[in-house]
Amino acid sequence: MVSAAPHLIGGSTTATAITAPQPRTGAQRLSRLPAEDLDTLLMIRHFELAVLDLFSQGLVHGTTHTCLGQEYIPVALYALLDEGDYVFSNHRGHGHYLARFRDPHGLLAEIMGREGAVCHGVGGSQHIYRDRYLSTGVQGESLPVAAGVALHLRRAEPGRIAVVHIGDGTWGEGAVYEALNMAQLWGLPLLVVVENNRIAQSTPTERQMAGTIQARAAAFGIRHHHVTSHDVAAVRRELSGVIDDIRTQHQPLVVEFVTNRVGPHSKGDDSRPAEAIRHAAANDWYRRYEKQHPEQFAAADRSQRLAIAEAVREVQARPASRWEHA
């Protein structure tokens, strides 16, 4: 007879433990941030909301993945990077780009295919290249590439690192493991940032990942650091030492953020049970910061909302982007 536990294989996802309790971040106090950090956080937030809005109005085509709820990760992290470090972003990359360049106009123009688009409208939301920042749309593919970049840096620009963002679901791809193996074997200064939002598109982590990310790093003898805080200042304090280590000791590091996807995967495709969605919203740094630092928040929030609204108006009025292709 069949002894399979069918729900492990197919079946509806609603029934399963998608609501596995998040680490109790809700209670945690968020530090009061310098204006610049808060502004960047809110710039990303309002940018993402504006993008979803443009889509829902039918003003943008194709696809997009907003980082609602995860904005604090690049804001915290990139203060520990310098211009010489490479960043490999992924499909959920608007926050990464904005935290690095604070250029909502260029990114919005890219998404809308308008003049001034950072990649002339060719790449769109998921395919961005500027200076030492690159994103692309095939999960996992960037890891070996980032390892190659780290190999270059180690020899030609020691002290610099390659940073690559992936989600929890991307650990399904074999390329991830090929890269980790090479990175550890060759002592490469590669920082793998895992944004573990406990879901991949519609699939909860426990249905796509056996074991843990920590154990997967350990499989290669790679150091792993777990970040449960959503507090920008705390995250920075926690990571500055380990990131310094990989700069000087030439070794890879996996940093796993336990985070929170507040929005849909792409647009309008959130099939999580209502309770899970509520739970994500309740843990959102945005609401919590608002509650904990109401005055600072209100002013900054208003000003970023207006700035993004203005950027949307301005970019929307631009002519279509042009591209000379070979």
Next chain:
Amino acid sequence: MVSAAPHLIGGSTTATAITAPQPRTGAQRLSRLPAEDLDTLLMIRHFELAVLDLFSQGLVHGTTHTCLGQEYIPVALYALLDEGDYVFSNHRGHGHYLARFRDPHGLLAEIMGREGAVCHGVGGSQHIYRDRYLSTGVQGESLPVAAGVALHLRRAEPGRIAVVHIGDGTWGEGAVYEALNMAQLWGLPLLVVVENNRIAQSTPTERQMAGTIQARAAAFGIRHHHVTSHDVAAVRRELSGVIDDIRTQHQPLVVEFVTNRVGPHSKGDDSRPAEAIRHAAANDWYRRYEKQHPEQFAAADRSQRLAIAEAVREVQARPASRWEHA
């Protein structure tokens, strides 16, 4: 300045720790085996020596990989399998085939392209399919396939398992990890047999694998069993319980054999330092069994040598294989 330790990246392999001491198997006593087991071991040994001899005489073309030193693995293991279990072999598969089918004629005919070849000479040494036994030549590719077979068995023939042989070097391939993840997620009765001979072609394990195989299994929450013994009876005793477990509990298992490549990778391409080759030879079960059970050994060895010599003569005299291709 460059702080890379260059020998970790390129450089000559001779300098490195390829001679890392093997677990001290040399001293270990080998049980006296029933005639049938010893005969199979020796059949494989003489088959492999005959194959190398045919190559060196220019009587066979292409490539081959003999399992000299590793014969005891399938001989020990397959007593724990039944006909309904699937076996996925790899490039170093003659011993697997012979332990399963005791058919030196069919395999030799396959390697030499003669009538009676198990795959009509199309597959050759590395590409064999017979009943529930299959090998192919691309490293790592078989793991997801074996996972698919295990998925079938779990549902349609519960209690049966899929067994897949890989070497230590094959852990470089991403496909391995994709399969392990799925096998554990879906509770598949998949037995991954790792023949860790501490080398991949010319590359010592420590230069192609970061971390350990044990930790790589743990990365997926998969049970791992380490076999250091080269004693057929002891290996069987050690494994029968864990293999029963995966039959009844529907879960994967990684069994890692620490073993010994006594011959070249393929033919005449052994670039290991002389000391490493001597060390492998000194640990060879063949010499040890000869020493420990001289009389039983001498008779059985002579008879298998003669039987294989006869098989070579017989097969060599056959006409070329024929193949109707579509």
Next chain:
Amino acid sequence: MTRPERVIGNLNRALHTLLDDDPRAYVIGEDIADPYGGAFKAARGLSDRHPERVISSPISEGGIVGVAAGLALTGNHPVAEMMFSDFAALAFDQLLNFASKSVSMYGRPVPMSMVVRCPTGGNRGYGPTHSQSLQKHFIGIPSLSLYEMSPFHDNADVLTAMLSREQPSMLFEDKTLYTRTMHQSGVVDDLFRYELLDDPSRTARVFPVDCADPDWIILAPGGLTERAVAAMRTLLLEEEITCELLVPSRLYPFTVEPLLATVSRARRICVAEDSAADGTWGEMLAQQLHEHLWRRLDRPVLLLSAQPSVIPTAAHLEHTVLLQTTALRRALSEASQ
């Protein structure tokens, strides 16, 4: 069935039918479990109904196709979904070196019935890594068959045909087709009718209502249908150039022989497709046509495809790279001079 059915509905129904009727059928892919039902919803309702044989997998395209091959090897009929056909590149080895090769490299036929579904093509603004038409890269792999979805071919029939070949096959599904409707009862629109021929490729022939020998025969995979018919309409109405369109269900293997009577009614032939130029399906067809119809044709087979370029994201740029109705029409008109 009289109410027009959407192509995605037809495909979803085909998968339901397959799982209902064939106990050896499996469906495997990323995010296919209900309630999500797959990125394009082809899998909707399948996992609720057949939880054991509908397998929502990790993000592992190579692994998925490998698992499907293992299922095929044990006599099952798996249908694997690539979320976007671009990611079939990650399964290239499994398709080329395992699944297809296993059919013949063991010296006797090994049945390997499996389907890899590939949502394909552009014109939806998904950008360079989510819009390609990669059919051409899979042509000429021994024992690998290629099919393309069309509004003429019932997907249940197509899946049955694919699985009955006992070898791996890929189904390319133009993503813009999903929201269109299936054609029925031989009618395309007011001007055009169609019939299904009984050649091995199950070619659909689309022809003007009034049915003399056409000026052109256009051969195109299913994804081009709408654009081709639109071009044919304008050519007919504005320039009195008559075209017939042939849409085969099976793109490879493909032989023109059974279609020679049909195609040789025109002295001009065009192959239109969405792949980037060079190394295309059209080149394969053109060679066959030139061999058979040498000296009968007025000109070399006209090959139309996308530009040799990545497919940009922005709609206005994407539009210029892919083969559009206007370009198709213009090319045919110019080549008619």
Next chain:
Amino acid sequence: MTRPERVIGNLNRALHTLLDDDPRAYVIGEDIADPYGGAFKAARGLSDRHPERVISSPISEGGIVGVAAGLALTGNHPVAEMMFSDFAALAFDQLLNFASKSVSMYGRPVPMSMVVRCPTGGNRGYGPTHSQSLQKHFIGIPSLSLYEMSPFHDNADVLTAMLSREQPSMLFEDKTLYTRTMHQSGVVDDLFRYELLDDPSRTARVFPVDCADPDWIILAPGGLTERAVAAMRTLLLEEEITCELLVPSRLYPFTVEPLLATVSRARRICVAEDSAADGTWGEMLAQQLHEHLWRRLDRPVLLLSAQPSVIPTAAHLEHTVLLQTTALRRALSEASQ
């Protein structure tokens, strides 16, 4: 250099020269470290001399090409080795979706100078997964160039040309060529001479000593050279059929325009290659030739390739699947009637 040089020696020397002269050059691959020096010994001596830039990797073809792409992105000139070109299938995604696409999908040219070396082809008894000629599957990927090694083209020049394109490129190396010698000074043998044309594909033209317009032009990649010349010799001596052979160094992109004066000297053209039939390089060339030489040719371009089959291991079976001298000769002879 007067003593004839073996092709593998020439290739090894080219890699040495590259690493010696170009501080941004890297070589990466499986088992390439000394003393092993790679499965076919192309890497011999490299790691002893340049330990930091010669990287012996784990068995990770996709990863290797990804690492090479990362090196290219940072301005380096990596040369990656696939141990057998069959395994380039495992790097298909990295080549198609990352390395090539990066050149243009970011809206402005991103230089990606990298070479993927691919020991290719059969006739050595390596069996179905170690003998394929997969060139055709990589044709028509925007910004990916394909080259093939030949006994006419100095590999140092070829590598320089490939790296100077600032886009990824693959070098297919017929494994049977390694042990042959490079041709020198315009001489193939007693009957045939050669010259290098200065078209963009750096085509080598092989012609009979006595040099009237030939009956046939044969286009073939480098791996076919020996078989093609042998067929040409027999045709000349036994049937007085004269052939010229064109062996381009770059297979793709390829345009016949610069060669039109050369090829139109014959009224019959043949393309010979080692890929399995269908979807081939020859079909691409044939289409171009038909477009340019329509009505000038006596017959459609004759395409010769391997059977549409896996490549068996046993020598006698392999021989019948691959394109051999006798089949080439017979086909040309028959098509000359």
